[in-house]
Amino acid sequence: MDQASSSGIRQQVFLILAIILICFNLRPAMTAPDPLLGELRHDLGLSMDDSGTFALLPVFVLGIAAALAPRVARLLLPWKIILIFPLVAVAGILWRSYGGMIGLYGGMIVMGLGLGIAGAAIPGFIKHTMPDKAPFMMGIYSALVGLGTSVAAATAYPIAANLGGWKEGLAFWAAPILLACAIWGCYFKIYPSHARQQPLETNISRLLTHPRAWQITLFYMSRVAAAYFLFTWFPILLKGRGMNGDDAGYVLSLITLSQIPATLVAHWGEEKLGGHGRLITLALASSVISCWAIMYGPLEWVIPFSIICGLGTGAVFSRGMSLMVERADNETTALELSGMSQGFGFTLGALMALGGSFVLQHGSSILPFCLIYTAFCIMGIVTGRLSARPGYV
Template identity: 30%
Template sequence: MLPITHSRKNPTQLTFIVLMILVGLNLRPALASLAPLLPRIASEGQFSVLTLSMLTTLPVLCLGLFAPFAPWLARRLGLERSLALALIILSAGLALRGIVSLPTLYSGTLLIGAGIGVLGTLLPALVKRELADSADLMTGVYTMALCLGGALGAGLSIPLADLLGSWSLSLMSWASFALTALLAWWWIMPQPAADQQQQETTGYARALLRQPLAWQVMLLMGSQSSLAYIVFGWLPTLLVQQGYGESEAGWLMSASILIQLFSAIAAPWLARLSKDQRPAFIAVLTLVGLGLWMLLLGSPALSWPGAILLGLGQGGSFSLALTLIVLRSGNSKIAGELSALAQGGGYTLAAMGPLAVGLMIDANMSIQGITWLLLTVLAFAAAMALLAGRQYVLDLDDNGTLVTIKQD
């Protein structure tokens, strides 16, 4: 373990934002870099489609399974040390995934999901602590970093494989990116041990499970994330089946993720305009539906416009879903518990999407059938948005009981 330094002061807000962006950039390349390489890996015949389906599903499942452990880890190690540990786990997973054997592929993928699951839960908590007055807007900046990282992973995956002469080395190369973030984080941020206040428990987790609003937020997070990870996992493969070259399919996915930068940063501003976020959600989810239809069922002339619309919709829907966790929480402790529930349960559900699409591809189901599945998931997300986007908040009543309150 790197030496612990207690004398360092907290960085300035600008320095922290740079660190937040650097760490955020590492939360999507591990997921997005595999998808463009799947047709090449499958063509070698070493791994079955079912095996590749599990490789796209396992990291998302681990996001959900390990996210609830992040608060527990932070209470024992402190937020800063926990984030450093998660970066170490992510780096190790990326390195292992570059070794061409089934055990190392699965082990590395599991570690990747665990690391990202913890990072994705801890980083918003740190943002709220360090930048409390602008936490919702900084959520947009954080989401923008995620989108940029995903675009880099998708766009550079094939060129790196060609440059390095191996798809496995292309996957392994992203470990250097995670190690860079780890060194910067450890060098600049103090790494204090957890204090007594951090070790206190909030006690709202069970109470949240009795609130329909909490379930609506979780199911919204899960359904819109499922579509996102289907795109991360299978969009290039689906496009190659439609006759696109693997490089063009990778760049279409990369462009779609890159364009998410704009809607991700704009979505929190939209959320601030009203206590009712339903119109904003319906607008971005409509863009997702149009983009999917144009990419998968439209003519080749519609592919790039479809990628742009899909990116605008998915960047906005993900950023709004994260912002909704803050907007539907009466205080920071409730927000922390709701975040663990929404991301833990939501990502666990989201993992079923890439697995289902992989099984459909293995069964040679038509692209039309797969597209209708995606649109069905989208319709469910819209239904949850109409419920979760209403003017209600989870807060404590005069007796200290968690209740759902209508906002004025």
């Protein structure tokens, strides 16, 4: 192997490491408060409604941030967006920990905007730097988002306990973001020629009249609605079936962890099945069958069908992210499509899930839950198959 080839491999490995660290840190700081809500309620006097608003806030902020990302890309180079906005998130994390009630909400908004804008810029960056590896890298992106979420959920409470309380425990998540930014900044300090030299000429409004862009957006929206609805009500309904709280939480964790391998192998799975559409159909049909089996079958079925459900939802998440890149013919369109699909997807998807939750609160039972979740998944199958057809936005 000659020196040029060896240098090229080192450069590629360095870049992939930087991307891995950035992607891993897109969610932990946002999900870490969930296991600590009891402590937050006690110390700050949060009501149940306050807690619900606080838990839902990140979803809406991510949607707003994604919609802003294409506009920001007209002012800053993509690699600088991915460097600067996580640092903005660090400021939000610290404000959230030490700013009292105002900081709790204001810090979450600042943090969500920082991580959301950076996350929405990554698909376009991948399209530019690794166009031939884009589907695989978007699978990595999806897996790392899931892994970061799972790690935060599992470790937030013990970290807070060891550091002295929820304030220090939530502030801790600024440290891995700073490490990721340091590695990311070092890469572009060493290899400045690898970056795009001018900001992008983005115009997200042009996608608003494009049918394929709306198909991808509606597919992403259905995914958000189904996932948020599932994770909100699964523990409650499982406890209604006789499970204790710890076991119900374990089932939810199992679904989350099962998503990770599915996001990594979804690209190869669609090749074996003959295309995106078939994989999306199989994945969502598996999720629906699993939902009904968990809710109506013997409790002995819960564990295996939770794994199947996680595999299905993980594959759908991976394909939702990948379509933003694969249906764009250049970096600019990839960023615009990411902003549109995630912007509308997070905000409207969360509202759809809230609408479903409102129905359950006025006659809570398993059947309405299964029917609403099935409806969200059918919407995903239809829009996913339309999105998967060949062609660019």
